[in-house]
Amino acid sequence: MVGVGRRRGAGGASAAPPPDAWLVEVANDASRDAGGVPVALLGDYLPLLADAAVTGRRPKRAELDAVGQLGRQAAEQGISAGRVVQLYLSAARRLWQNLPAVARSPDSERVRAAAAAVLHVIDEAVATLAEGYATARRDLVRREEALRRELIDDLLRGDSDLGALVERAEPFGLDLARVHQVALAAPSRRLPDTDAAISALEAVIFDRLGDRDVLVATKEGLLVAIAPADPAAADRIVPAVNPDNDLGRLMHRELDRLRHGHPWRVAVGRAHPGLYGIARSYEEAREALSMAGRLHVDDPVVNAHDLLVYRVLLRDQPAIVDLVSSVLSPLLQARGGATPLLDTLGAYFDTGGVATEAAKRVHVSVRTVTYRLERIKMLTGYDPYDPQHRFTLQAAVLGARALNWPAEPLPAAA
Incomplete structure (x- = not known):
């Protein structure tokens, strides 16, 4: 390992600091530069850089795999990709500035060779770090989507354990004690890019309703949105509707901007309180969607309260x-x-x-x-x-x- 200068200890005797102490200082400074990203996410990256500057050695596959694993850890800890990359670049910059073999060398060729070797390690390490980070993010998204679908299924079924559902709904920001309504969106053919549709719907509902208590997912080829409703609208036959914030109209306008899925039909159940109210609103929306097709309703947005007479007749x-x-x-x-x-x-x-x-x-x-x-x-x-x-x-x-x-x-x- 690269040597460091001696320091004078107590009583005038000179004592050598612990090996790699200067690398620890570099790591801590880089962590501060990156907004407090944990030093542990650097792993053996700094010794790799120092070794490359002195010997020109390229990193081994196992060493790069370890960096990729650190990228996965960063993603799992919720650290942004930008901050973890900044940690690695800042660490490389600070190490280069303080590397004794470079800072004190009068040999320009040696400095250029060291720079090339260090840059090669930086390039491979950061690329591997980013790849590991991206892989972990994809896995997290898939896991979250699976959990979201399972939660949606249990909420819409309405017969699951309430205590367990409350715990599972909390990470998604869903308060099951509130009044909610369910809307279903059916594409004309196959369901298009679900990620794009879900992101678009969540964004516009959050923006208009001003509330994070929203859940959007897919179920049986349909897009399902569970959104909060005005408590005064709970169980009201014909709710007072604000056209600008009507859930069905919001969804239809946003989905209509997507490249695929036209024409969309959206059905909205009435607002009901509590866990079982979500399942009830879903059944109303599903029935309204089916009824609108059978009745050849022209309006692409149908509300369950408009079709109550048909529910009474068919009961x-x-x-x-x-x-x-x-x-x-x-x-x-x-x-x-x-x-x-x-x-x-x-x-x-x-x-x-x-x-x-x-x-x-x-x-x-x-x-x-x-x-x-x-x-x-x-x-x-x-x-x-x-x-x-x-x-x-x-x-x-x-x-x-x-x-x-x-x-x-x-x-x-x-």
Whole structure:
């Protein structure tokens, strides 16, 4: 090892300091330069540099592997890559300035050879350090993603141990005592780059909602977002929505900027408190997503509270099947089938019973609308203009939409 000068001890006797004491000083100074990065992360890097300057020796594979392992340790300790690289570069600079074999040598060729050898060690060591750091970060990201997916699955299932879930949710900043709502985003084809989508959604939700209590992950080909909600909105049928901060609109706008996945559909469950509220909101969002597809909803963002009437109708499916069959099945006898008459009747109810507006929706004349309504009265025995008949007809129309009838046959009676 490179020698150091002697110091005079007590009583005038000269005593040699411990070998490599000056390297310890260099390491400590480099640590301070890098903002307090632990000296231990240098390992045998400084002796390698000193040895290279004196002998020209290149580092062995095992020595470089040890540096790579130190890079992994830095990543696992949460130290930034920039700071750990700064530690190594600062250590190299300070060692070169204090290296006795160089500082005191009058031989320029020797100095150049030493510099070349030291630079070679720096190059290989820093590259290996960075590679080890990157590998560890990738492993950490994969582990975190796996933990995130497992946590999401257990939260959405709603039947896991509450105490264990609270502990597992804490590292992700999720407070399970709060009010949350769940939103699901479905791409048109396959799910695109999930990392980009998750990062984009987390960033925009954090920014708009001003809260870190957000979790975004993937589940069964969908993007899932669990976000905090206004406590006053908990279990409210129709929440007051701020268009700028509406979770569904935020997600759709951000996802629409991605290169793949168009067109997106987003479904949002209602806000509910506690752990089981998350599972409940998820079921509502999933049901709304499925229902929106069956109902051919035009809006790419659907809220569970807007489809509550369909949930009520389908809760007693045998009854709604019976209603649709009894009231609307006679429309199958019409020329052209039941669909044109059913679409006209639905448009008529959706526009508040205004034939002119209904005609615009189904792209026919007002005369055609009135003719079809009369035809419906004749076939079913229910008059769309009669207030007593209208409720039955409208409930049957909503039930037909929910069951996707007549495109699909009615479910068999239990």
